[in-house]
Amino acid sequence: MGMQGDFLQLLKEQGYTLGATTAIGSGHALTNATTILAFKYRDGVLVAGDRRATAGNMVMYDRTDKVLEIDRHSVMAIAGVPATAYEMVRVLEHSFKYYRRTQLQELSFDGKLRAVSKLLKDNVPAALAGTGAVVPVFAGYDMEQGSAKIYFYDILGAEFEGVEYAVSGSGSPTIRGILHYLNTWGEQPLSVLSEEQAMVQALRLLTSAAEFDSATGGINREASLYPVIKLVTGAGVQTVPDATLKPLYESQVVRYV
Secondary structure (H helix, E strand, O other), X not given: OOOOOOHHHHXXXXXXXXXXXXXXXOOEEOEEEOOXXXXXXXXXXXXXXXXXXXXXXXXXXXXXXXXXXXXXXXXXXXXXXXXXXXXHHHHHHXXXXXXXXXXXXXXXXXXXXXXXXXXXXXXXXXXHHOOOOEOOEEEEEEOOOOEEEEEEEOOOOOEEEOOOEEEEOOXXXXXXXXXXXXXXXXXXXXXXXXXXXXXXXXXXXXXXHHHHOOOOOOOEOOOOEOOEEEEEEOOEEEEOOHHHHHHHHHHHOHHHO
């Protein structure tokens, strides 16, 4: 009693510590995955993520896949603890497939959103304990409404629609500011970008995030290491190959940085 402030402040006063990096045991930090983004372009939604996974100030892995395909028309991009996020994606993939085979139809888009939210709510104890927080971005094509949509969540499972874009992870403050600027005062809104223009913007955004956030992995041409980028349209989920990203990066990104 007598406590004031928002919910996160209440948790802190009760002894919970929430943050991007959580130590467990004796000097061991949890592996975390960052940074992810999604925005609408002319044909659907582009979802992208850098490849770096960190544990404290250590780089654990530089080839992490943070944009995971759940079914033919939906993906989940992950920021947070990869072990928990990967398990969530496996559960969702199995659930959607089971529904499709037993009901002989796709699960509705709203049903998919509820499934993601439920998994996050079931994960609240682990998230509050600091051992399994996941802050994902979900993107999919709503067949009933004929449009691609973006939703983002907090660690408690609260669901929010990203009207134009959504970001998550340690590099998200930088990206969010750039996206707002581009969408508001750029030469054209994000939603009218062509597929190629959208991919170029994604490469520039993640390059900018890596410049200011050490937990975000940059592009490594020598190692042929590029972000994971997936396109969600009415035709389904398409993974953009590195062979497509490389010339775009070299011609429209690297010459500016």
